[in-house]
Amino acid sequence: MDRSLEHELVNRGHVACPGCGAVLAMRYVLNVLGPKTILVLPACCWSVITNRHPNSAMKIPVFHTAFETAACTAAGVRAALEIKGVQDVNVLAWAGDGGTFDIGLQALSGAAERNDDIIYVCYDNEAYMNTGIQRSSATPFGAWTTTTPEASYKERPKKDIMAIMAAHNIPYAATASVAFPEDLMEKTARAKQLRGMRFLHILCPCPTGWKCASDLTVKLARDAVNSKSFPLYEIFDGVRYKLSYKPGEQLSIAEYIKPQRRFAHLKPVEVEAIQQQTDERWKRLMHTVSSWPA
């Protein structure tokens, strides 16, 4: 394996927190997409991670845009490339969960409905981490954030962004986890080969916001999958579901959330409620997957 950093498109000198899952995700995705990629970054952790002017950790062109405009700005970049006859360049919109599930959802829905030819990655760390850990609609049930303090933790489940994207009948949507880099890169390669709107939803643990040790990022990204909290699957054309990985012996939700102090206030009965929600979601997913035999 080439251990030099010369081929990396995320350079030395980025300013992510220790243990940032979102940096792993960017490295894996860009390793597959390659240098012929234009990156559109709305407000999110990554708009800071690239480092401050005049330095940049990125070896590809980057345009910083407004919070809610990742998808439509990227669509504009693609339109310009098309009219100029440039065909071999990836246009990558890279947004956090706030910029995707919440404020950017309208623009994303518009681009998805038009089937604009972009790759849209949502790196999901399950809250507004860049502004200091406030709840988003991607924050899971029960979690503490600075706007959902322990005494009034988040009482609604995480929004099902994949179902929303599937409802737009886009060519490709997939979930991925930074603990499964081969799977993540395979999915990126699949997205790269297709045209139209391609959506990747990547779970990126955030030690700062999840209140855990910074060496647990990959373990938690793996436990999220093995506890069926964050299943790995693909959706083709909005209808054909394919499971990417079936956990062996299921890890309990209690085990998954134990190292995360954002859940430390939960009573056993509340943890059990999350377990039930998780099992129910998995059952529904399996039902959908089984209706499309491999």
Next chain:
Amino acid sequence: MKQVLMGDHAVARAVQLARAEVISAYPITPQTLIVEELSEICARGELDARFIKVESEHSALACCMGASMAGARTFTATSSQGLLLMHEIMHWSAGARTPIVMVNVNRAIAPPWNLWSDQTDSLSQRDTSWLQFYCENNQEVLDTVIMAFRIAERIFLPVMIVLDAFILSHTSEVVDIPDRKDVDAFLPPFKPLLKLDVDEPHSFGSITGPAEYQQIKKMRHEDMMDAIRVIKETDDEFEKIFGRRHGPVSAYRCENAELVLVTTGAMSGTTRIAIDRLREKGMPVGALKIRLFRPFPAEEIASSIGGAPKIAVIDRNLSVGAGGIFAQEIKASLYGKATRPAVFGLVGGLGGGDFTPDAIEDIAKRLLGAQAPEADVIWEEL
């Protein structure tokens, strides 16, 4: 070639002649005819452009910004609420130095609902670093859209062209449409200094500290101030090819005037009719049309007023709590002058009220007899 065109269709023809490459827009009355006509033009293959029909004005402008960053000539159009929704991206696109051209059809802001002419929508975008032109007739609309691309692409700031709802947008007038080859000679293809390019990667808009931020903002201000020179040069070059010029401002019969009526947009033509009638009766009145709002043509206004002791600024707009916006700007620009006229700030025609020649004649007669304004805002009931 002369043709009878509505203002909105004059815009579409100008965009076609200017060979816009990426268009992105969202429908809103009374701008809709522009996007409908451009859709037809693109569908017929008469303009080789990508037209992205987005889900909001906010996305429309962001789309144009992305396309402009990647090197395409871009256009959008809107009105009223749509323009207000774009506000954030107006700042962003100007900061990103993307030379987008936008047409805003002036329409009143709700509530209550009102679809007619009122300039408060565009004037409330004053501080977004966009150039703003206010047009008097459909010929000026067509010419200004073509000029706007050239000005924007020289100074790397976006330009807004404004026309009155219905009074111009839906009114048919004779418009001289330039030949395509002449427009091509006047307006060469867009060549960005820098763009999103995988062969020469740059980051645009990364976080800065206070010193760099202020420096970048100062450069933008200086380039905007320099735009007056570029606008005049563009006027000269336009006149050489097309035989018409429009100027940042234009004065009409201001010689020896006791009173100058200052107007913008479609009411400027009406005002000249009133001035002719009054001059026939021997009354010393003139008119000054302001076409350019940003950058503000302070010197041009001061010299055009000449020695007139009184001016009356007629504002079809209102900054609630302050008054008419052109009146405020003109007062501020005259403050440092050794001799300055009394400024009467008139507000009227909000939400589409019609300034007829008679109404303007009445205003002039009344103010000729007045010594000083009795209030900061003089309301005109039409």
